[in-house]
Amino acid sequence: MSDTTTILRPEHPVGIVGYGAYVPRYRLPAREVSRVWTGGYGGTPIKEKSVPGPDEDVVTMSIEAARNALARAALPDPALIRAVWVGSESHPYAVKPTSTIVAEAIGATPHTQAADWEFACKAGTEALQAAIGFIGSGMARYALAIGMDTAQARPGDALEYTAGAGGAAYLLGPAEESLAVFEGSFSYVTDTPDFWRRAYQHYPSHGGRFTGQPAYFKHITAAARGLMDALGTSPADYTYVVLHQPNAKFPKSAAKKLGFTPEQVKDGLLVNEIGNVYAGSSLIGLAAVLDEARPGDRLLLVSYGSGAGSDAFSLRVTEAIVERQGRAPLTREYVARRVEIDYATYVRFTGKLRK
Amino acid sequence: MNIPRNWRLQQQRYRLEGEVCEKCGARIFPARDICPECEAPAKTPLVFSGKGEVYSYTTVHTPPQGFEEFAPYILALIQLEEGPLITAQLTDVDADHVDIGMPVEMVTRKVQGGGAEGPIVYGYKFRPVLHATVHAAPHE
Known part of the structure; x- marks a missing residue:
């Protein structure tokens, strides 16, 4: 096999020490989008999508997912996390990292890397890939990779049916401490x-x-x-x-x-x-x-x-x-926590309509 | 918007960091460097568990400046597991589902949006407990 098709594998084996999901509680049924824009005609690509509450953004959602990952990992001290990397295309600031706020909130500052990653929908796995390298090379014992979005869609566009909010955080570390190994x-x-x-x-x-x-x-x-x-x-x-x-x-x-x-x-x-x-x-x-x-x-x-x-x-x-699954809310618990909203509430919550 | 003030209070607001009195053991929130129970100097930081219950609550329909985008919102007195009674917003709950004594947990949310150009202020709010088994799980 040539070098160009060799898989990526670190020097030291790396795995997932803790993981955590987050989904906001609000749901916009696809039929609501259809009601407003197509008069109810035409199929819908999904049943419904999650919508962030007015006090939520990629920072707050990443913090909760990260706390869930830390709860599962039962890390003795969050200061051991040497990188906090957040992949998103909805960072709340154009300039000012999401990741420094998340790192501060979970107690990983100040001796840590912090950066925001961008690559449309794969910004999160890009951060994951980098975290494997960071730990696998021996530069860090633990690194946190997050993929989180409050996706935007133009009113009436096909994407408006599906552009949802949620994501997950992964605390990576040495394979021997991991619940799943890469x-x-x-x-x-x-x-x-x-x-x-x-x-x-x-x-x-x-x-x-x-x-x-x-x-x-x-x-x-x-x-x-x-x-x-x-x-x-x-x-x-x-x-x-x-x-x-x-x-x-x-x-x-x-x-x-x-x-x-x-x-x-x-x-x-x-x-x-x-x-x-x-x-x-x-x-x-x-x-x-x-x-x-x-x-x-x-x-x-x-x-x-x-x-x-x-x-x-x-x-x-x-x-x-086995013992780590129950230490934090399950993904399906977040999915089941569901409050249906109408299109008008959706446009207010997502800032499409302002006073 | 007072940038230095919000920056100074970050640990308190993001993580519910208060203090513990080394002399009498009282847990203090917010941090005040003198124990309100025994008047001894108290400067040891303590991150609170974030668990508590609703002591009382009201709904704010006419918010002060800076909070308009979230109105109407629920403001509550929260009795923290460690003792202190603090004021905070409730989130992810409707007013007709709030009861005095309801168990709640801390989450970090946007407290002030900052408009289109200002800094966003993040801080603690409380919501109904999401996952009961986390409560029961021993800390390792």
Whole structure:
């Protein structure tokens, strides 16, 4: 095998020591968007999406997910965390890191790295990939990687049905302390203009159907196949597969194309109930799967970010998972905590309408 | 907007950091460096658990300047597990679902949005307890 197709694997084995999800409590049913913009005609890509409350943003949501990850890890001192990295495309400030606020709130400051990551919907797994390298090289014992979004969509656009809010935090550390160990990862990146947001614009633009085959499907399948080929694994070796989920159809059909069964997909598929939570999308799917996983299970995680690229990760669950699952709220508890709102409340909560 | 003031209070507001009196053991919030129980100097920081219950509450319909975007909101007196009684907003709950004695937990939320150009102020609010087993789990 040539060096260019070798999987990414650190010097020292690295794993997930703690994880935590977060989803706000408000839900906008897709039929509400349809009621306002299409007179109720036409299909809807999901059932409903999560909407942040007026006092929530990527900072507050990341803090709660991070606290859940720390509760599961039962770390003796948060000052041991040497990096706090937050991937998002909805950082509350254009200039001023989300990550310093999160680091301060969880007690990781001041001897830590802090940075915000951007790569559309794969900013979170980009941070995860970097954290593996940071720990695997011996530079740090623990690092926190977060993928979190309060996704924006232009009123009336197809994205408004799905652009949701939520994500997950991962505290990475040495494999021997981990509840799941990384077996390897692999990335696939090209310049593909499927979705973008120009500076000073509130809402993103996209290439419509171009976001499918040459964008989502090509990158997801190439990263997943590249990783499995290099590891010598096949879909049958995995208990669960979690793919980036922009709508209910794409991840199911990509998983099928790769050779996975609906049974392997279903536990990590949250898009129908919370929407596409962008940088948090694949990572919160992984959190839902970790809530259910048993020691020995193998998991495949593949993100997708427009622009475009995919990161694929293979994980093996350890004995430590059993006692840590219940130490913080389960992902499905957040999903079940549900208050339905109408379109008018949604436009107020998301700042589309101001006094 | 007073930048230095908000910055000085960050630990208190983000994490519920108060103090413990080394002489009589009283847990103090907010930090005041002199124990209100025994008047001894008390400067040892203590991060509170964030668990407590609603002592009393009201709904604010006419908010002071800086809080307009969140009105109407619920303001409560919270009796913290460690003793102190503090004032804070409730969040993620509707007023008709609040009861005196209701168990609550601390979350960090936006307290002031800062408009389009100002700094965002984050701080503690309380919400109904989400996950009962976390409560029961022993701290390791």
